[in-house]
Amino acid sequence: MGRKAIFKSSALAWIALALLVVPMFGSYFFDDMFSTVSNIFNDPSMLELGWGQEEYGKYTSGYSILCIFGGLIICGMLLDKWGVRITGSIFVGLMVLGAGISTWAISSGLPPAESLKIAWVGCMIFGLGSEIAGVAVTRSIAKWFKEGNMAFAMGLQLSIARLGTAAAFIISPLLIGEKAGIYTLRETARPAMLGMVLLIVGAVFWAVFVAMDARFDKNRGLMDKRDTAEEDKFRFSDVLKVISNKNWWLIALLCVFFYSSVIAFKKFAGAILVPRFGVSSQTVGLMATILPFSTVVFAPLFGFMVDKKGQGTRWMLIGAFLAFAAHLLIGFAPSGKPIWGYVSMILLGFSYSLVPAAMWPSVPKVIPEKMLGTAFALIYWVQNLGLWAFKRIAGKLLQDYTPLSAEIMFIAVCVVALVLAFLLLRSSRAHPELALDSPSGTRTKS
Helix, strand or coil, X not given: CCHHHHHHHHHHHHHHHXXXXXXXXHHHHHHCCCHHHHHHXXXXXXXXXXXXXXXXXXXXXHHHHHHHHHHHHHHHHHHHHHHHHHHHHHHHHHHHHHHHHHHHHHHCCCCHHHHHHHHHHHHHHHHHHHHHHHHHHHHHHHHHCCCCCHHHHHHHHHHHHHHHHHHHXXXXXXXXXXXXXXXXXXXXXXXXXXXXXXXXXXXXXXXXXXXXXXXXXXXXXXXXXXXXXXXXXXCHHHHHHHHCCHHHHHHHHHHHHXXXXXXXXXXXXXXXXXXXXXXXXXHHHHHHCHHHHHHHHHHHHHHHHHHHHCCHHHXXXXXXXXXXXHHHHHHHCCCCCHHHHXXXXXXXXXXXXXXXXXXXXXXXXXXXHHHHHHHHHHHHHHHHHHHHHHHHHHHHHHHHCCHHHHHHHHHHHHHHHHHHHHHHHHHHHHCHHHCCCCCCCCCCCC
């Protein structure tokens, strides 16, 4: 292939990436559309929608339900059987459909219990579609960038997607606004309406990518699906081998508790930070954007550091401690002092960048390569189960008690994450053959 053809192929890959990031940007925006305005659910009587914090907690926990009940595992089988274009199109469609159902329910004027039930079902469909569409996007990037720049392209896709979260944090308070009276259905649904527009645009971009990808394969005589090699086929015995691995459990549970201290928390950021620090929803939006922006900047840097220097378990312990310190400040720093809100978000942002950068590369070091797909799928399953539970609990605590009660729960979650990170560090020292603290490139044997 000549230099001109190589340049053309490379240019097409970046065009493909540009098409793929848009549906993920919309997905992240819709998922976090109420995070920095969740304080509006403090008093159901001030919402024409009629939801309180417990109802909001149930709604947002719906995202994980279908993922918990086997959706992620089914996804892998469908991707192998039908390929990225068909499977991805189905689940991008489900993502848009679920978001549409939720948006309609929020703006429908139905009684609160009925609108919640319909919106919850919509969130379940949206969550499954979003998670599997994300897998399809990642796999597509791996295909288009297999000749080079794959890690950078994947990191860039994730960074742009997380900017969707940042956009939701900033724009949603502006769309809903601050008022003393009752929030109408139309006002409450404005972020969802914008999210729907972004998702529809994303679906159009996905359709363009599908056409481009099909032409790419046709020109090269490729197929969109593959026959699974005998050694790569799913076996239930692999599940038993994975769940009997003590170090896998430490990583999986650390994933659950650490991510719950960040992801479950940010769903209720407005409900907690507004009364704690005496700020507006717009200010909370600025505070909370530190989380996604920090990962855009620091996650690749921390990943490079772990790749080159190792010491992964030590960095996980430090990151877990930073999350613990952040939640202590949120819970017990002087009230009405916004500076402590910003400091806590900076600490949580560093933690959110540091722990994943060290945690995910540890999995291939404790699990043989032929079982990695099963290991990761099970971690995602456990993670979604934990996120579902902690979102429900946080909503219940905020509804029945105070923001401090929810923060005490998050502090307890961080304590468990700290203990798990310490146990992983101790296991690494007791079993140096695992190379958990060695630079990248060292892993357990099959």
